[in-house]
Amino acid sequence: MPDEKKLNFIEQIISEDLKSGKHQQIYTRFPPEPNGYLHIGHAKSICLNFGLGQTFGGKVNLRFDDTNPVKEDIEYVDSIQEDIKWLGFQWENQVRYSSDYFDQLYSWAEQFIEKGLAYVDDQTAEQISATRGTPTQAGKESPYRNRTPEENLKLFREMKAGKFADGEKVLRAKTGMDSPNMHMRDAVMYRIKHADHHRTGSKWCIYPMYDYTHGQSDYLEGITHSICTLEFENHRPLYDWFLDQIYDPKKIRPRQIEFARLNLNYTVMSKRKLLQLVEEKTVSSWDVPRMPTISGLRRRGYTPLSIRNFAERVGVAKRNNIIDIALLEFSIREDLNKSAQRVMTVLDPLKITITNYPEGKSEELDAINNPEDESAGQRKVPFSRHLFIEREDFKEDGNRKYFRLKPGKEVRLRYAYFIKCEEIIKDQNGEVIELLCTYDPLSKGGKSPDGRKVKGTLHWVSAPHAIDTEVRLYDRLFTDENPDGHKDKDFKAFINPNSLQILPNCKSEPFLKTAQPEDKFQFERKGYFCVDKDSTLSKIVFNRTVSLKDNWKRK
Numbered sequence: 001m002p003d004e005k006k007l008n009f010i011e012q013i014i015s016e017d018l019k020s021g022k023h024q025q026i027y028t029r030f031p032p033e034p035n036g037y038l039h040i041g042h043a044k045s046i047c048l049n050f051g052l053g054q055t056f057g058g059k060v061n062l063r064f065d066d067t068n069p070v071k072e073d074i075e076y077v078d079s080i081q082e083d084i085k086w087l088g089f090q091w092e093n094q095v096r097y098s099s100d101y102f103d104q105l106y107s108w109a110e111q112f113i114e115k116g117l118a119y120v121d122d123q124t125a126e127q128i129s130a131t132r133g134t135p136t137q138a139g140k141e142s143p144y145r146n147r148t149p150e151e152n153l154k155l156f157r158e159m160k161a162g163k164f165a166d167g168e169k170v171l172r173a174k175t176g177m178d179s180p181n182m183h184m185r186d187a188v189m190y191r192i193k194h195a196d197h198h199r200t201g202s203k204w205c206i207y208p209m210y211d212y213t214h215g216q217s218d219y220l221e222g223i224t225h226s227i228c229t230l231e232f233e234n235h236r237p238l239y240d241w242f243l244d245q246i247y248d249p250k251k252i253r254p255r256q257i258e259f260a261r262l263n264l265n266y267t268v269m270s271k272r273k274l275l276q277l278v279e280e281k282t283v284s285s286w287d288v289p290r291m292p293t294i295s296g297l298r299r300r301g302y303t304p305l306s307i308r309n310f311a312e313r314v315g316v317a318k319r320n321n322i323i324d325i326a327l328l329e330f331s332i333r334e335d336l337n338k339s340a341q342r343v344m345t346v347l348d349p350l351k352i353t354i355t356n357y358p359e360g361k362s363e364e365l366d367a368i369n370n371p372e373d374e375s376a377g378q379r380k381v382p383f384s385r386h387l388f389i390e391r392e393d394f395k396e397d398g399n400r401k402y403f404r405l406k407p408g409k410e411v412r413l414r415y416a417y418f419i420k421c422e423e424i425i426k427d428q429n430g431e432v433i434e435l436l437c438t439y440d441p442l443s444k445g446g447k448s449p450d451g452r453k454v455k456g457t458l459h460w461v462s463a464p465h466a467i468d469t470e471v472r473l474y475d476r477l478f479t480d481e482n483p484d485g486h487k488d489k490d491f492k493a494f495i496n497p498n499s500l501q502i503l504p505n506c507k508s509e510p511f512l513k514t515a516q517p518e519d520k521f522q523f524e525r526k527g528y529f530c531v532d533k534d535s536t537l538s539k540i541v542f543n544r545t546v547s548l549k550d551n552w553k554r555k
């Protein structure tokens, strides 16, 4: 058990329940609706639920909340499982589905009817909504509310048998129309939907609603703590009411606990909105590296550890707030700084010729793989007369404070030599196309031969040895801090048109030749990069995961 002082409020509740003997072992669940890919908000919930299981030696179920056949898809069922496993978690036994319990839920619904706790309502969805009242005004009872249990049972069975069209009838709980809680005003339990379900096929044409399904499914699985986000706080009385009607005191009674959902700035976090971006082709798929989906972050180069650390840092709050995306970036920098191999890639190559280095000669220089990890060792980097440096590392009129390459001045090439710029070659438009430089053979390894100081150190690659690579740089997907928070404007109005920048002509050191998708590197001075699955035999594609420093400028 964790240190008492550091427990968050959910851990405190659990700790008490174990101490008092209310539960011998805790059982939580992660209950996604398979209607889209998981996003970083879900990762928070996954880390919380599975984390509690690990902390307290409990069990965790994965349960697909699959009560809406129209929006659900097997593609999502698969991707969700993959994402959870990738994050490093494993659920108890087989995957559960709310649809596993459709028979049981139906039979309980018949019992509700027999006990006079539920009735079939013929009102339309609009009528039901119009008669629900307001938070300060009671709702109006349905004219069908006082049907006899016999009549209700007959109608409900006919609903199940497919006698009625979608929307013609619903089953409602008799929770009353005057509760101050709107959710407690004769909640709908079942609706008619003539649609095939991805697991139950055409067996059902009535489907149970979320509120009725969720708590009963928790109960059937022996869940002790049913953790959900704050917007379900007002649903809790209904959750409890449904349980009250079937609860056997010899069994475990699940308790719903709400916490604040994770919100990130510059992001939208709703499967429905992310689906819209995919369907309207704003992005080409759910896993593009700019998406806040788990699969997008993975493709971008985020590690499971960085996401788990982020979730831990965010903590568990009782009030909604917005987390700065810089915290997520901090977590991946922290992880990759320790684990990523350093290499050199020039993103915007400028040719250099070392005029006093013999044509055709080359040598191999020692480079350190990771200064943070001695066990990562060293590698050889080829050096020759023809090199590339970063175009932005040369300035013809660089002033006193410019320590990179400028005419007549020296810089250090990382792991190699001091070089001095002797001559600039330009094309007819006046653009610099090549620099002629000399090197100091005595400065091998980048060490000063005579104590003379050189401030700038540049990354570089040897031209004849370089491999061609493509680099994709990313910016925020949205230009607004809270794209969802504008009454007068749709979130799509804030899409950043420049969130993807493709650099097709980069040059990388030959070490990267064998890099495989998902391999991660630090490109010296340029950031952390991850091999993309779009890579081909002739060209490796890299995604920039994050820059080395937080250089995001706020307006």
Ligand code: ATP
Binding pocket: 030, 031, 032, 033, 034, 040, 041, 042, 044, 045, 065, 227, 228, 229, 260, 261, 262, 263, 269, 270, 271, 272
């Ligand atoms: P969305 O609106 O993004 O589709 P959802 O809540 O409808 O989210 P579900 O598949 O129903 O998605 O969610 C599965 C679980 O993940 C639920 O317990 C839900 O409370 C939790 N969850 C969803 N979004 C967040 C979030 N932003 N932060 C924390 N937990 C979340």
Ligand code: MG
Binding pocket: 033
């Ligand atoms: Mg949902």
